[in-house]
Amino acid sequence: MRASMIKVLRRKVRASGGFTLKIVVVGAGIIGVTTAYELAERGHQVTLLDKREGAGLETSYANGGQIGASEVAPWAGPEVPGLVLRWLGRADAPFRLRLKADPDQWIWLMRFLTRCRASARAQRILPNLALALLTRARMDAIAAQTESESSPVAFDESRKGILQIFHHAHAFKEAAANIETMRRAGLEQTMLSARECVDLEPALGPAFQKGEIAGGIHCPSDRSGDAQKFTVRLAAEVQRKGVAFIAGAEVTGFETRGDRITGVRTRAWLFGADAVVLAAGVGTVRLAHMAGVRIPVYPVKGYSVTLPAAGDVAPRVSLTDEARKIVISRLGDRLRTAGTAEVGGYDTDLEMPRARSVLDATVDLFPQMGEVAGSAEFWTGLRPMSSDGSPIIGQAGRFTNLYLNTGHGSLGWTLGAGSAAALADAICGTRPQLDLTPFGIKRFFLT
Structure with missing residues (x-):
């Protein structure tokens, strides 16, 4: 079967209404x-590994x-190189670079640094926002x-919006300049004074009294919730829909024929496939390489802390503190804070x-949260970060069904949910809900 095979399969899906693809x-x-x-x-017949x-x-x-649809700007920006230099040598720096003898890291860093321009950052905001709005609709x-x-898939969801707080007037002014662009793209945001920030989230009172809030931007339609709870419960739901979920199955290779992948190998099994989707976070880099595809994705290590949040002491509105470089969400009776970024390879040790x-x-x-600090639960993980701040979604490489x-x-x-829906449209040949061109891997090779 040649390159036209996947197109034939798509036509059959549309024409028959009953043709089933085997998708891994x-x-x-x-x-x-x-x-x-x-x-x-x-x-379709789906196997999840x-x-x-x-x-x-x-x-x-x-x-x-x-x-947070309001939080989709890429990390790379004109301020980043200076901040990295300023934070060199600090063990607790919000951003830390640990150079390795790893060509993939150096290539990724060079790509990332070329994106540290205001124009490059602006280029990715609207595509990311469109994807975030699709995610909201799909959820x-x-x-x-x-x-x-x-x-129901319950996950401690809160719909109180996200409030970005700023310590300095110049940072507040710079962020506010983007509000009209976001509004035209379908996202409403409101500028708040320091006093209005506290009215919205009374737990910010101590910061207000110390003069640490110059103002805030509130996006009332943003949300928060426990991603892990959602993932686990949706995994149970897809199994009820007939998806075969096989845990403990590490992919070791692919069976191929011509320009198609015909099977996915694990240590114990071979799974036949009409199409294969690689969605394994940082592990996707290795898997794609097995299929002859190099992708500009590298792990960026981050940390989070989870605290008890009983009663009215902890904040209820999800927050982004732009100065401290942390995000905070109330997850039922827990408070979750996440922050820091480290480009240092695949190390997952908790420092x-x-x-x-x-x-x-x-x-x-x-x-006020100091009283429960002794109960803190720490975690670290690796974010699969593309060099330009947007995901890679769609067909890649010489295998037409990968x-x-x-x-x-x-x-x-x-x-996430928007990426899934848009990719499913592309695989199945159904009417696209979103143009995936801005997220294709070919964008990294255009001059």
């Missing part, structure tokens, strides 16, 4: 599980909790369907100075 999705984090859901919804013992045990496990659809089937820096920032912002859904970085929760 590798990775059971938020990206892989939502992808499996969307493909199963379209009536993960090397871990369950769903949502890697990057999705303890992230900052924000589903609403998932909620409606699972509730109608008496199996207490860096972990405690996230806790210290939390207590500094909310002194697809990528990776590179979301810190935006996996914000962009």
Whole structure:
């Protein structure tokens, strides 16, 4: 079968309404599980593989909790090189670079540095925002369907919006300049005075009294919730829909014929496939390389801390503190803070100075949380970050039925369900809900 085979399969799907593709999705984090859901919804036979013992045990496990369309700007920007230099040598620096004898790291860093321009950052904001808005719509659809089937996917969701707070007037002014652009793209935001920030979130009172709030930007339609809970419960839901979820299955290679992958090998099994989706977070880099595809994705290590949040002491509105470089979300009776970024390879060791820096920032912002600091639970994980701050979604490489859904970085929760729906449209040949051209891998090779 030649390159036209996948087109033939798509035509059959559209024409017959009953033709079933065998699709293997590798990775059971938020990206892989939502992808499996969307493909199963379209009536296909889906096998979901993960090397871990369950769903949502890697990057999705303890992230900052924000589903923030207002927070989709790439990390790379004109201020980043100066900040990196200023923070050199600090064990608790918000951003740390640990150079390795790793060509992939150096190539990624060179690509990343070329994106540290205001124009390059602006180029990715609107595509990311469109994907975030699609994610919001798909999560609403998932909620409606699972509730109608008496199996709601509960995940400590909050719809109080996200409030960005700024310590300095110049940073507040710079951020406010983007509000009109976002509004034209479909996202409403409100500028708030320091006093209005406290009115919205009374837990910010101590910071206000210390003069640490110059103003804020509130996006009322943004949300927050526990990504790991959502992933685990949606994984259970897709199994009820007929998806075969096989945990503890590490992919060791691919069976191929011509320009197609015909099977996915693990140590114990060979899974036949009409299409393959690689959605394994940082593990996608290795898997794609097995299929002859190099992708500009590299791990960026981050930390989070989870504290008890009983009563009214902890904040209820999800927050981004632009000065402290942390995000904070109330997850039921827990408070989750996430922060720091380290480009240092695939090391997942939890370094207490860096972990405690996230806790210290939390207590500094909310002194009232110091009483429960002794109960802190620390976590670290690797974000699969593309060099330009947007995910890589779509077909890649010489195999016409190989697809990528990776590179979301810190935006996996914000962009995940939309990425899954858009990719499922592309695989199945159905009417696209979103143009995937801005997310294709070819963008990295255009001059």
